[in-house]
Each structure stands twice: as C-alpha cells, then as structure tokens.
Amino acid sequence: MEELKFDVVIVGGGPAGLSCGITLAKAGIRALLIERGRFCGAKNLFGGVVYTKSVKELVPEFPNVEPSPVERPVTEEGYYIVSSEGLVKLLHRKKDPHEAFTATRARFDSFLAEYALKLGLEIAPKTKVLDLLKEGQRIKGVIVDRPRAFGDPRPTEIPANIVVIAEGVNRVLTEKAGLIGRPFGAEDVALAVKEIIQLPKGALEARLGLAEGQGLAVEIIGDITACLPGTGFIYTNRNHLSFGLGLFLSNLRESAFKPYELLERAKNHPHLRELFKDGEILEYGAHLIPEWGLEGLPRLYGDGVLVVGDSAGLVNPLFREGTNLAIYSGIMAGKTIIEAFEKGDFSSRTLKAYEAQLRESFIYQDLITLKKLKKHLFTNIHLFKTYPELLYDTISLFFSAQGRPKREVMREIFELIRKKRGFLGIVGDLIKVGRALW
Ligand SMILES: Cc1cc2nc3c(=O)[nH]c(=O)nc-3n(C[C@H](O)[C@H](O)[C@H](O)COP(=O)(O)OP(=O)(O)OC[C@H]3O[C@@H](n4cnc5c(N)ncnc54)[C@H](O)[C@@H]3O)c2cc1C
Structure with a gap:
C-alpha cells in the first residue's frame, strides 16, 4: 500500500491523459495513468486525423518513428458537397503533405503509451476509476475497481497530490469533483x-x-x-x-x-x-x-484536481480538431503541475494557472468563435439542404452545353438562386458567418 502513493494520478489514457503523463514523466514527477481499456486506445474511436505540430510537442522525432503509428499522410483535403442528385468536390492538395496523418486510435494511443512508459510514466490498464478520494472539497486521490488484496474485495484507494481527469466525453468524475455547472443534454x-x-x-x-x-x-x-x-x-x-x-x-x-x-x-x-x-x-x-463549447465548459481546476481534453469539451468540430486540443491541454496541465510541485502547493491557488493558460491560447479563442458560429451554422438548415442542392444545380447548369446562349443559362442560374434562397438570404447568411468569424 505504501507504494501506491503517487505524486499524480491521471484518469484516462487518451491523447489528453497521455500528453499530461509524458510532460510529467519528462520532469521526473511520479505519475500513474489509469486506463480502463485493455491497453491505451483499445476502447477509443475517432475519425481520424492527427496533427503533426501537436504530436511533435510530445515526440519531437514524429513522424519519423518506427514502427509508424500512423496510416497515411493527408495530402489532399476538403469537402464533398452532396445533394440528393449529385456531388460537388472541393479539394485541395496540401502545401505540406506531412502536416497531418490518418490514424486509428488503437495504434496511435498505444504508440504514445509506449513512448510514455519509456520515459517513466506508470500505466495501469484494465483498471477503472470508480470514484475520487476527497477530504472536504479537496481531491486526494482515486478509488479503483481492483480489490485491495487477496481476500479483501474492497476497491483499492490510490492517494495522490493531484488527480488529472482525462476521462473523455462522459465526464462522470468531472461531475463527482463538483466542477460541472450543468449536465450535458x-x-x-x-x-x-x-x-x-x-x-x-x-x-x-x-x-x-x-x-x-x-x-x-x-x-x-x-x-x-x-x-x-x-x-x-x-x-x-x-x-x-x-x-x-x-x-x-x-x-x-x-x-x-x-x-x-x-x-x-x-x-x-x-x-x-x-x-x-x-x-x-x-x-x-x-x-x-x-460540442457543448463555452456554454458547457466545466471549471477546469479545483483543489488537487485538473480537467483536460474531451472531459472539458475541448473540441472544434468545424475543423475536426480534438486530438490536438487534447494534447495541448494535457501539456498545459502537466506544466502547471510541475509548477505546483516546485511551490509545494496543490491547491486551486496554484492550479488555476492551467485555466489561465488555456484562456490565453488559441483553444479558448476558437471556443468563443464556435459559440457564435454554432448559432448561425449548426442550426441553419439551408447549409445542409438548400445550399448543397443549389450548388450542384447551378454548377451542373454552368457546365452544360445545351445548344442555347450562355446568357440564357446564366439567367436561369440567377432565377434558381432567387427562388431557392434569394440573394438577400445568401447575403444575410454570409454576414452572420462573417460577423461570427471576425
Ligand atoms: C467519430 C469521431 C471522429 C473524430 N475525428 C477526429 C479527427 O479526425 N481529428 C481529431 O483531432 N479529433 C477527432 N475526434 C475527437 C478526438 O477523438 C477527441 O477530441 C480526443 O480523442 C479527446 O482525447 P481525450 O484524451 O480527452 O479523450 P478520449 O480519447 O476519449 O480518452 C479518454 C480515455 O479515458 C478512459 N476512461 C474513461 N473513464 C475512465 C475511468 N473511469 N477509469 C479509467 N479510464 C477511463 C477511456 O477508456 C479513454 O481511453 C473525433 C471524435 C470522434 C468520436
């Protein structure tokens, strides 16, 4: 039991938890990462694209590592805009073909876990954190589903100076830590x-x-x-x-x-x-x-606790960014913890520096932008129905050789736009999106 005291316990072996673990291991802080899956990545699923710049913050030699944890470089990227009848492709060849890679979580997460292990992070797979150890509001460790000892079936308690919650979207422990204003709908x-x-x-x-x-x-x-x-x-x-x-x-x-x-x-x-x-x-x-964004953002720190990655809702769905935000938040949390150990203070007084750092980063700026865009984009049905149809129909007309004057075709296109959305409607949508982005 004596050995089961850690400086830091990290709950969750996704990109957020592993990044925090790697940052701490590099600084020589004794941390235990607990993952309920058989191995890191075993229970996870994403699209998925990983972004080189963020991974390099952890593994400077990435992507030149063997065996490679990624599938293919993303050399071409963009949109397919589909109507019930057709398809318009908006693709571009990327300037830097090694800026992003496709991956599967099983291979990518376990690659990060292997890397972290070599640096000295301890990892306990097949272990679920059931609850938090508390003393008043102060988080003092975790309780896991492993029996304490042979013949003692009570769940094991693991004390720690700081607990990092990297449990992903379900945020059960974040709620138990009292950091959530409202549950998500x-x-x-x-x-x-x-x-x-x-x-x-x-x-x-x-x-x-x-x-x-x-x-x-x-x-x-x-x-x-x-x-x-x-x-x-x-x-x-x-x-x-x-x-x-x-x-x-x-x-x-x-x-x-x-x-x-x-x-x-x-x-x-x-x-x-x-x-x-x-x-x-x-x-x-x-x-x-x-996708709760700023409205659902939990408090990101408390006495002896920090929240990172998806548990906080750090995702930018519009640009399909999530792993990189998880990585950056894990690193920021790690750096704050290193400071806390230097000061010997694990209270929210020191740990609040993590939230301050996050608020100054592009992650927070993007959450503000998303909040505005969500109202105009995600709920604007024209974006998902009217515009894709309009785009396909107008492009089809534009490129058709129908044996009639082009001026007539252009008039037909304008009439189509007028009928389906109207020029004022389009300008109105553009202004709303422009305002949200500015
Ligand atoms: C379909 C889909 C497509 C996506 N596509 C992309 C993409 O292309 N690019 C991109 O950057 N992002 C993408 N994302 C988002 C990205 O996957 C997440 O933002 C990112 O994985 C968050 O990392 P995390 O470490 O915070 O959480 P997770 O990756 O969810 O990791 C949480 C970990 O905690 C473990 N855990 C949970 N509770 C406990 C517990 N009580 N005890 C022990 N362990 C626990 C889980 O098993 C899991 O391993 C996509 C997401 C989805 C769902």
Missing part, C-alpha cells in the same frame, strides 16, 4: 458512427485517384446526413478507409432515423456507392463528441 453532443471498410486490392487508390503514399481526408455535407445538421467523413488508411457520420443527438432523436440506418443510406448515395463496392466492413463503432 442531447443538443450538446454529436453522436458519431463509423465503419472501417476494406476495399479490394488497389481499389482505394483507383477510386479516389491516389498514388501510393498519398491520402485523403474529406468532410461531407448535405444529403449525406439526410440534410440533418451534421457531416460525414472519408479518411483513407493504409489498406482501408474510415467512413462515418456525426450528428447532434437531439436532431437524431427527433428524426425517424437510427444511426446505422443513416450510415447505410449514406453508403448507398448514388455518387458514393461505387466507392464502397465489394468493401468488407472490418469495424463498426459509435462515440459521442462533446
């Missing part, structure tokens, strides 16, 4: 469903126009979600692709669709069907994405 989270699909040999490259060593990351908007607010995605892995949808739980609940029905419907879109032909589903999974 169905309108605060998106439900993402995803399949990993194995295509016949060579099909991935041939169907998506990729050479070896090239990769694609595409967000899909419009009829793919039956015009409900949300997006789809296609990310190419080494030998398979990830395909999925993310929609607000509240919209899903009100719709007639079950998530897997929507996914099937999406795969059968007339302009995507060919991509999945003869594909074999290797994996199917679902996960929540925290």
Whole structure:
C-alpha cells in the first residue's frame, strides 16, 4: 500500500491523459495513468486525423518513428458537397503533405503509451476509476475497481497530490469533483458512427485517384446526413478507409432515423456507392463528441484536481480538431503541475494557472468563435439542404452545353438562386458567418 502513493494520478489514457503523463514523466514527477481499456486506445474511436505540430510537442522525432503509428499522410483535403442528385468536390492538395496523418486510435494511443512508459510514466490498464478520494472539497486521490488484496474485495484507494481527469466525453468524475455547472443534454453532443471498410486490392487508390503514399481526408455535407445538421467523413488508411457520420443527438432523436440506418443510406448515395463496392466492413463503432463549447465548459481546476481534453469539451468540430486540443491541454496541465510541485502547493491557488493558460491560447479563442458560429451554422438548415442542392444545380447548369446562349443559362442560374434562397438570404447568411468569424 505504501507504494501506491503517487505524486499524480491521471484518469484516462487518451491523447489528453497521455500528453499530461509524458510532460510529467519528462520532469521526473511520479505519475500513474489509469486506463480502463485493455491497453491505451483499445476502447477509443475517432475519425481520424492527427496533427503533426501537436504530436511533435510530445515526440519531437514524429513522424519519423518506427514502427509508424500512423496510416497515411493527408495530402489532399476538403469537402464533398452532396445533394440528393449529385456531388460537388472541393479539394485541395496540401502545401505540406506531412502536416497531418490518418490514424486509428488503437495504434496511435498505444504508440504514445509506449513512448510514455519509456520515459517513466506508470500505466495501469484494465483498471477503472470508480470514484475520487476527497477530504472536504479537496481531491486526494482515486478509488479503483481492483480489490485491495487477496481476500479483501474492497476497491483499492490510490492517494495522490493531484488527480488529472482525462476521462473523455462522459465526464462522470468531472461531475463527482463538483466542477460541472450543468449536465450535458442531447443538443450538446454529436453522436458519431463509423465503419472501417476494406476495399479490394488497389481499389482505394483507383477510386479516389491516389498514388501510393498519398491520402485523403474529406468532410461531407448535405444529403449525406439526410440534410440533418451534421457531416460525414472519408479518411483513407493504409489498406482501408474510415467512413462515418456525426450528428447532434437531439436532431437524431427527433428524426425517424437510427444511426446505422443513416450510415447505410449514406453508403448507398448514388455518387458514393461505387466507392464502397465489394468493401468488407472490418469495424463498426459509435462515440459521442462533446460540442457543448463555452456554454458547457466545466471549471477546469479545483483543489488537487485538473480537467483536460474531451472531459472539458475541448473540441472544434468545424475543423475536426480534438486530438490536438487534447494534447495541448494535457501539456498545459502537466506544466502547471510541475509548477505546483516546485511551490509545494496543490491547491486551486496554484492550479488555476492551467485555466489561465488555456484562456490565453488559441483553444479558448476558437471556443468563443464556435459559440457564435454554432448559432448561425449548426442550426441553419439551408447549409445542409438548400445550399448543397443549389450548388450542384447551378454548377451542373454552368457546365452544360445545351445548344442555347450562355446568357440564357446564366439567367436561369440567377432565377434558381432567387427562388431557392434569394440573394438577400445568401447575403444575410454570409454576414452572420462573417460577423461570427471576425
Ligand atoms: C467519430 C469521431 C471522429 C473524430 N475525428 C477526429 C479527427 O479526425 N481529428 C481529431 O483531432 N479529433 C477527432 N475526434 C475527437 C478526438 O477523438 C477527441 O477530441 C480526443 O480523442 C479527446 O482525447 P481525450 O484524451 O480527452 O479523450 P478520449 O480519447 O476519449 O480518452 C479518454 C480515455 O479515458 C478512459 N476512461 C474513461 N473513464 C475512465 C475511468 N473511469 N477509469 C479509467 N479510464 C477511463 C477511456 O477508456 C479513454 O481511453 C473525433 C471524435 C470522434 C468520436
């Protein structure tokens, strides 16, 4: 039992917890990371794209590491805008082909865990934190589901000076720590469903126009979600692709669709069907994405406790950023803890520096922008229905050779725009989005 006293206990072995652990291990602080999965990444699911700049903060030699924890570089990125009838592709070849990589969490998280272990972080997999040890409001450690000793089935208590909550979106312990103002509702989270699909040999490259060593990351908007607010995605892995949808739980609940029905419907879109032909589903999974933003942000520190990553809701769904924000927040929490050990003070007086650091970072700035955008974008049904249809119809007209004067075609296009959204409607939408971004 004597050995079970740690400087820091980290709950959760996702990117946030592991980044905090790596930062602490580099500083020689004795930390234990507790992960309920069989190994770090075993229980996790994401799209997913990881961003080199953030990973390099932890592992400077990334991506030049063996064995590689990533699938393909993202060399091409953009949007597919789909209407019920067609598809418009808005893609760009990235300037820096090594800025982002596709990955699976099983390999990526366990790579970070291996790296952390070598630095001296202790990791306890297959262990669930059931509760927090408290003395008044002060957090003093955790209680895990392992029996104390042979013949003593009571759960084990692990004392620590500081507990870092990196438990992901469900934030059970964050609530137990008394850091949450209100529980999240169905309108605060998106439900993402995803399949990993194995295509016949060579099909991935041939169907998506990729050479070896090239990769694609595409967000899909419009009829793919039956015009409900949300997006789809296609990310190419080494030998398979990830395909999925993310929609607000509240919209899903009100719709007639079950998530897997929507996914099937999406795969059968007339302009995507060919991509999945003869594909074999290797994996199917679902996960929540925290989208409560600033409104649902918990207090990020207390006496002896810090909250990082998805537990805090640090996700930018518009730009599909989450792992990088989790990594930066884990590092910031780690640096604050190092300061706390230097001062010998683990109270909120010292730990509040973490929230201050976060508020000064781009993460907080982006949460402010998102709050404004959420109102105009995520709930604007025109974005998911009217604009994709309009875009496809106008582009189809523009590029058609119909044996009639182009001036007539242009007039038809203007009439279409006027009827479907109206110029004032479009200008109004642009002003709202522009104001939110400025
Ligand atoms: C479908 C989908 C697609 C996404 N795509 C992208 C993308 O392309 N790019 C991107 O950057 N981000 C993406 N994200 C977001 C990104 O995955 C998250 O923001 C990021 O993983 C958050 O990291 P985290 O460490 O905070 O939480 P998690 O990754 O959720 O890790 C939490 C960990 O805590 C463990 N845990 C929970 N409770 C306990 C407990 N009581 N005891 C012990 N262990 C516990 C869990 O098992 C888990 O390992 C996506 C998310 C989803 C769902």
